[in-house]
Amino acid sequence: MEKPSRRSGGSITVQDVARSAGVSAMTVSRVVNGGANVRQSTREAVLAAIEQLNYWPNTAARSLAAGEAAQIGLLYANPSLAYLSNFLIGALEGARKVGCHLVLEPCEGDSAEEQAEGARRFASTAVQGVILPPPLSDSVPVRDELDAAGTPSVAVAVGVAQPGRASVRIDDRAAAQAMTQHLIDLGHRRIGFVAGDPNNGSSAERWRGFVAAIEAAGLDLADMPVEQGYFTFRSGIDAGEKLIDRDDRPTAIFASNDDMAAAAISVAHRRGLQVPEDLSIVGFDDTSLATTTWPEITTIRQPIAAMAEAAVEMLLAEIRDRRMGQGEGAGEDRVLDHELIVRESSGPAPVAAGRPGMARRRPAA
Amino acid sequence: MEKPSRRSGGSITVQDVARSAGVSAMTVSRVVNGGANVRQSTREAVLAAIEQLNYWPNTAARSLAAGEAAQIGLLYANPSLAYLSNFLIGALEGARKVGCHLVLEPCEGDSAEEQAEGARRFASTAVQGVILPPPLSDSVPVRDELDAAGTPSVAVAVGVAQPGRASVRIDDRAAAQAMTQHLIDLGHRRIGFVAGDPNNGSSAERWRGFVAAIEAAGLDLADMPVEQGYFTFRSGIDAGEKLIDRDDRPTAIFASNDDMAAAAISVAHRRGLQVPEDLSIVGFDDTSLATTTWPEITTIRQPIAAMAEAAVEMLLAEIRDRRMGQGEGAGEDRVLDHELIVRESSGPAPVAAGRPGMARRRPAA
DNA sequence: AAGATAGCTGATAGCGCTACCAAATAGCGG
DNA sequence: CCGCTATTTGGTAGCGCTATCAGCTATCTT
Numbered sequence: 048m049e050k051p052s053r054r055s056g057g058s059i060t061v062q063d064v065a066r067s068a069g070v071s072a073m074t075v076s077r078v079v080n081g082g083a084n085v086r087q088s089t090r091e092a093v094l095a096a097i098e099q100l101n102y103w104p105n106t107a108a109r110s111l112a113a114g115e116a117a118q119i120g121l122l123y124a125n126p127s128l129a130y131l132s133n134f135l136i137g138a139l140e141g142a143r144k145v146g147c148h149l150v151l152e153p154c155e156g157d158s159a160e161e162q163a164e165g166a167r168r169f170a171s172t173a174v175q176g177v178i179l180p181p182p183l184s185d186s187v188p189v190r191d192e193l194d195a196a197g198t199p200s201v202a203v204a205v206g207v208a209q210p211g212r213a214s215v216r217i218d219d220r221a222a223a224q225a226m227t228q229h230l231i232d233l234g235h236r237r238i239g240f241v242a243g244d245p246n247n248g249s250s251a252e253r254w255r256g257f258v259a260a261i262e263a264a265g266l267d268l269a270d271m272p273v274e275q276g277y278f279t280f281r282s283g284i285d286a287g288e289k290l291i292d293r294d295d296r297p298t299a300i301f302a303s304n305d306d307m308a309a310a311a312i313s314v315a316h317r318r319g320l321q322v323p324e325d326l327s328i329v330g331f332d333d334t335s336l337a338t339t340t341w342p343e344i345t346t347i348r349q350p351i352a353a354m355a356e357a358a359v360e361m362l363l364a365e366i367r368d369r370r371m372g373q374g375e376g377a378g379e380d381r382v383l384d385h386e387l388i389v390r391e392s393s394g395p396a397p398v399a400a401g402r403p404g405m406a407r408r409r410p411a412a
Numbered sequence: 413m414e415k416p417s418r419r420s421g422g423s424i425t426v427q428d429v430a431r432s433a434g435v436s437a438m439t440v441s442r443v444v445n446g447g448a449n450v451r452q453s454t455r456e457a458v459l460a461a462i463e464q465l466n467y468w469p470n471t472a473a474r475s476l477a478a479g480e481a482a483q484i485g486l487l488y489a490n491p492s493l494a495y496l497s498n499f500l501i502g503a504l505e506g507a508r509k510v511g512c513h514l515v516l517e518p519c520e521g522d523s524a525e526e527q528a529e530g531a532r533r534f535a536s537t538a539v540q541g542v543i544l545p546p547p548l549s550d551s552v553p554v555r556d557e558l559d560a561a562g563t564p565s566v567a568v569a570v571g572v573a574q575p576g577r578a579s580v581r582i583d584d585r586a587a588a589q590a591m592t593q594h595l596i597d598l599g600h601r602r603i604g605f606v607a608g609d610p611n612n613g614s615s616a617e618r619w620r621g622f623v624a625a626i627e628a629a630g631l632d633l634a635d636m637p638v639e640q641g642y643f644t645f646r647s648g649i650d651a652g653e654k655l656i657d658r659d660d661r662p663t664a665i666f667a668s669n670d671d672m673a674a675a676a677i678s679v680a681h682r683r684g685l686q687v688p689e690d691l692s693i694v695g696f697d698d699t700s701l702a703t704t705t706w707p708e709i710t711t712i713r714q715p716i717a718a719m720a721e722a723a724v725e726m727l728l729a730e731i732r733d734r735r736m737g738q739g740e741g742a743g744e745d746r747v748l749d750h751e752l753i754v755r756e757s758s759g760p761a762p763v764a765a766g767r768p769g770m771a772r773r774r775p776a777a
Numbered sequence: 778a779a780g781a782t783a784g785c786t787g788a789t790a791g792c793g794c795t796a797c798c799a800a801a802t803a804g805c806g807g
Numbered sequence: 808c809c810g811c812t813a814t815t816t817g818g819t820a821g822c823g824c825t826a827t828c829a830g831c832t833a834t835c836t837t
């Protein structure tokens with residue numbers, strides 16, 4: 048005769064799995080967690096039982112037994128609030144799934160000292176790991192501080208994988224290449240590029256993607272005017288003016304993010320140019336800005352929420368591994384899919400072929 | 413000889429409190445939770461012990477023993493992402509404190525059916541309560557659906573308390589009155605008002621606050637031009653144009669939120685007016701927009717994060733009460749402090765006294 | 778071949794709290 | 808002052824999981 052659990056509507060437990068797999072509860076626990084020292088055949092049997100019974104560990108029991116709070120930190124520094132929202136939505140979902148709590152900590156200031164200070168605040172709190180959204184994901188002081196404290200971390204939206212450090216990102220290079228190809232397919236042969244902040248790893252990757260597409264199409268990189276930007280609207284104005292006021296104005300501008308693309312659009316409008324009829328302008332990131340300008344911006348969408356969710360999941364896996372004495376994980380680098388979003392700001396190159404920029408230069412003011 | 417706990421660095425437990433208060437652990441639990449049937453003197457002894465030992469219940473153990481997941485829902489519908497960020501930051505902090513998880517659910521669409529659908533999604537999920545940020549806090553379909561399912565909810569940022577429903581809000585009326593008084597103190601005697609969305613409870617309160625200040629100052633409400641707005645930038649443009657193009661243009665405009673204030677500023681600039689020299693314009697909410705326009709907007713700050721945190725805390729208290737069979741709580745209405753933030757968009761009324769609007773009307777274009 | 782080493786598994790004992798019920802105490806009319 | 812009900816309190820038994828350590832099976836040594 049079964050004795051039905053007193054409370055909690057009979058959800059399946061380790062015991063059920065253990066019985067089904069013909070092992071002890073302890074072995075199931077080992078398999079579920081990180082599974083040091085479990086024979087392969089045993090592991091498979093347990094996993095099969097878990098699968099079959101659709102078992103999910105009870106997070107409350109888990110943290111109670113493990114005697115730990117299971118809190119993970121999220122250190123953020125003045126990103127756009129829209130980005131943070133999306134990031135939080137994903138992180139929250141991830142935290143719920145793995146059954147841990149999110150502890151937020153704002154990090155003011157750009158100086159190395161202030162960033163290190165932000166990271167240190169987590170050392171004192173009881174968090175088992177930290178996830179770092181941009182721009183902190185590229186911060187060396189933060190990284191050093193965390194490493195010194197032995198706190199695992201996951202960097203989100205970095206340009207390239209950092210050795211020995213877990214990261215979640217999109218393939219900035221491939222995305223930029225796809226975007227550039229989109230412009231080339233529309234007939235553009237002279238494409239201006241606005242680079243992003245040189246301190247940011249993604250900037251370099253986006254530039255490389257641009258170069259790769261240009262070269263793959265057999266075009267001459269020397270024909271592509273390039274201006275330095277810093278991911279801010281203001282820097283986009285400056286870069287946009289320089290590109291648009293050239294005698295050999297490009298027929299398209301690829302800005303390294305949406306803010307700078309929006310800025311370029313406003314410059315174009317001030318100069319009396321139609322977007323995209325006279326000039327195509329594209330961005331990157333698909334922030335809310337991309338749809339609150341006119342025309343709406345063709346851009347690259349990053350799966351922000353999914354990236355945050357993945358980061359939480361990876362971090363917790365690493366925390367478990369460390370606790371089970373697996374040593375440091377290899378620092379997984381997970382790359383998620385991006386998406387090219389074609390909106391109204393990009394269109395066919397103007398028909399006046401050959402030297403499009405020259406053909407309709409506006410009269411000097 | 414004490415046997416030191418095997419794991420978990422000796423944090424204080426119910427047992428410690430029970431011993432210190434000279435009661436059983438069970439009694440401590442009762443006091444901590446909702447405390448049905450505990451003698452007053454006993455309760456006080458326990459509370460004193462809790463205070464003295466600085467005891468905090470272990471949330472993991474609690475939800476494990478209670479056999480419940482302790483999840484609370486957050487139903488959101490296209491607010492500004494900046495608002496959502498702040499809200500989430502507070503809600504997360506609150507959830508961490510009370511030891512429950514947040515489950516987010518987006519609610520698309522404005523129709524009654526879609527809103528009810530959003531609320532229903534929570535009935536199927538296992539959440540014990542729901543918190544509702546604006547604009548859903550005013551939604552009747554959502555409220556009805558939740559009530560029908562017997563799910564407790566807390567409405568955040570409603571205009572006035574709803575009978576039988578817990579709510580967290582600021583005193584919109586007092587805030588609007590303070591803002592209006594600020595303008596009157598600056599010498600303005602003809603103040604234009606842009607009303608908010610008529611479906612929103614806060615709108616009416618802000619209007620009442622405006623009226624109260626005008627009347628308290630002995631001014632004639634009939635001198636105050638009023639336009640209907642809908643909390644959108646676009647509606648602010650229309651309302652701003654109507655107010656600014658009047659022959660008896662007001663010397664100040666009080667828009668019911670920052671978006672509409674920003675819109676009014678852009679209209680003023682297009683008409684060649686200086687803000688605040690020729691025209692003061694103030695907003696409400698202190699969203700990020702307030703500091704990304706020029707000049708920065710004088711506005712009312714709502715403690716968004718604190719409101720969200722309070723909402724979580726109140727909701728959990730209600731959930732506990734219900735479980736302990738305390739019957740439905742009275743629906744507490746908590747009012748948090750707002751703050752008048754004076755920035756550059758408000759200044760003294762133009763010196764041409766008496767009929768300020770008339771005195772410097774711009775020549776017809 | 779006996780002993781040592783390493784790898785794998787299970788029995789036991791809680792983690793801190795609360796549900797359940799039994800026991801004790803208080804209140805009250807007769 | 809006694810039974811009786813109403814209220815308050817405590818004892819016991821887990822909630823589902825994991826740390827610890829003992830036992831057990833292969834794989835090496837010498």
